[in-house]
Amino acid sequence: MTILPELIRQRRTVNLFTAQSVPDALITQLLETAVYAPNHKLSEPWRFVLLDSTAKLEYAALRREYAIQQGKNPQSIYQMFLQIPAFVFVIMHESADKTRRDEDLAATAALIQNLILLAQDKGLASKWSSFPDLPEFRTWLSLAEQESVVGVIHLGYPAQIPPDKGRTPAQERISILKGK
Ligand SMILES: Cc1cc2nc3c(=O)[nH]c(=O)nc-3n(C[C@H](O)[C@H](O)[C@H](O)COP(=O)(O)O)c2cc1C
Structure with a gap:
């Protein structure tokens, strides 16, 4: 168990994983805690x-096809996806009300951060990846019209941990509003 500030600072977006599998039961256990994210109403x-x-295999094949559309190397993308031990598709219901929809998106993002920090606490690494919102991907995932994928979370034990990319100190983004 690492303490929270270290967990947050040591988290990295990881691309390469070992062959060790990640049991669905472990992911379920992580999600049972991650759902304690704040969510309005x-x-x-x-x-x-x-x-x-x-x-x-189907998802890796879809990503291979998508790589062709993107002008990327399809075979290396396919291999990259094949070595990812587990995926969590985090799907959100899109409210017709914009305020509610924005709040729900914020809540779902909070849930994802919970998930990836909880995973890291168990020695796993993660990548928050975007979902190609294309008809063939939506059909494959059986998404309803009012659903979107907020993130595809890659999970596994890290084979290679990238260096810290650093961040602009928050201090540089802080201002004090002086009351009139
Ligand atoms: C909403 C969201 C979508 C992201 N989508 C991708 C993605 O599709 N591909 C990718 O390589 N990284 C993706 N990332 C990860 C960021 O690129 C990554 O967090 C950033 O480069 C900082 O690196 P770090 O996470 O190792 O600190 C995404 C992150 C967020 C929050």
Whole structure:
């Protein structure tokens, strides 16, 4: 168990994982805590999809096709996705009300940060990856029209931990509003 400031500062976006699998039961356990994220009016706008081994192959193949569209090397993208031990698709219900929708997005992002810090606390590493919001991906994931994927979370035990990219000190972004 690492203390929270260290967990936050040591977290990295990791691309390369060992072959060690990540049990669904462990991911479920992490999510049971992650859902304690603040969410206004207890809307709990989320649901989660994990992949079995066949679906992982399907997702890697979809990403290979998408790499071609993006002008990237399809084979290296395919290999990269094949070595990711587990995926968590974090799906949000899109409210028709903009304020509610924005609050729900913020809450779901908080949940994801909870998830990746809890994962790190268990020795796992993660990557928060964007979901290509394209018809073929949406159909494959059986997304409803009013759903979006806030993040695809890659999970596994790290094979290589990237260096700290650093951050602008918060101090430089702090101002004090002086009352009139
Ligand atoms: C909403 C969101 C979407 C992201 N999507 C991607 C992505 O598609 N691909 C990627 O490589 N990293 C993605 N990232 C990770 C960021 O690129 C990463 O956090 C940033 O480079 C800082 O690196 P660090 O996480 O190691 O500190 C995403 C992060 C967020 C919050």
